[in-house]
Amino acid sequence: MPKDRYYIDKDLKQGEVISIHGQEAAHMFIIMRKKRNEKVEIINGKGFLAKATVIDASKNSVNLNIENLEFVKEKKQKIILIQSIIKPDRLELILEKCTELGLDEFWLFKAVNTSEIHFSKSKLDRFNNLIIAATKQCGRLYLPKIKIFKSMEDLKDIHGQVFFGHTLKNSQKLIDSYDKNNENIYFIIGPESGFTNNEVNYLENNLKALPVKLNENILRSETAAISAITIISHLIGS
């Protein structure tokens, strides 16, 4: 785990002084006890990694001098999880684990068998804090994006290979269906009670999604999501 890494939603420039407020400042001052002249790392979730020195710190704000700045280009081939909405605690597990595993975008959508789509402001803040924490911890420099769709028919702008998890014993394995030359890789995961027949038709005919098998056992929705992203990341990784 990268030590002493903090997140700020700002542009970063070498030689500049930045001020961190809110939770990250409190964490830096109260928990990590950062003092004048100590070195920390700052990321902004947009590819920048700054080495910075604390100028002064309090529980409300920390001022830092950016001494060194690196930039890493965003990868071209994106991994996108298209996850039907499930119970919040299981959705949070997906957000945390798939951020670690290198997912680029979470698309959440309401499947026919999904009961609820409304997320409160505090729930969305919690989702955001989870992916920031996982981003800092796993060393990645880009924050994954979250998009919310009202239904399967609202899913647009898909460019690449599309899969969905299928429980039929004779589906091909993901590893045997994956084509590394595609633009992006999309994996669609259904709710606990599965897709309806109409949804499966829409997936196959409209979204050109391939049914694939992840495991011999029947996986829960969140386990299937984590498995799919694990395997795709492992296949894409160098």
Next chain:
Amino acid sequence: MPKDRYYIDKDLKQGEVISIHGQEAAHMFIIMRKKRNEKVEIINGKGFLAKATVIDASKNSVNLNIENLEFVKEKKQKIILIQSIIKPDRLELILEKCTELGLDEFWLFKAVNTSEIHFSKSKLDRFNNLIIAATKQCGRLYLPKIKIFKSMEDLKDIHGQVFFGHTLKNSQKLIDSYDKNNENIYFIIGPESGFTNNEVNYLENNLKALPVKLNENILRSETAAISAITIISHLIGS
């Protein structure tokens, strides 16, 4: 998810009457409201799947008649996770998810950087209930085994290919190191703060374990465990 599947730690024989007590009986009677003549499935975690009919049910015991019994042989090539002990909530996530993903044996051991090894009776019961629930849910017929070892030097009877997660950028990927002809597949996962140099030496020289990469990012201990078992199960699966 297989519906109406229950677990009993007993031998099952076709045509016999069995009695289920405790939690499983309460679940069957109170939550699932099973009544006389209803059909359920019973597993014993040893390869047997019974179709049974309720004779009578109360919250303390349910009597069933076993009408049909199937037996599936245990697979020859086992997947064994050798997991250093980490915080209980994260260990529970590993137990639940890796049971779903087809893990055969959990070996827990105290690494040098593991602080605690003692598990109370109630904690071990909780572990056991978690793997029973996951076993019923994912459709597998064998309950995974849990073994506890005092240290890395206590790990014995290893027959097959052994891997451990390594964060070095130049380690080979698991998929490129995996040899499907091995007897069993073992994956060793370190604690959050990693293995000591002595432990890495012991892994490589005494246990003949191969360092492999699971992901480009730095994974938490439990994410690494779930990833490793996801990939191995996917590679072994038909």
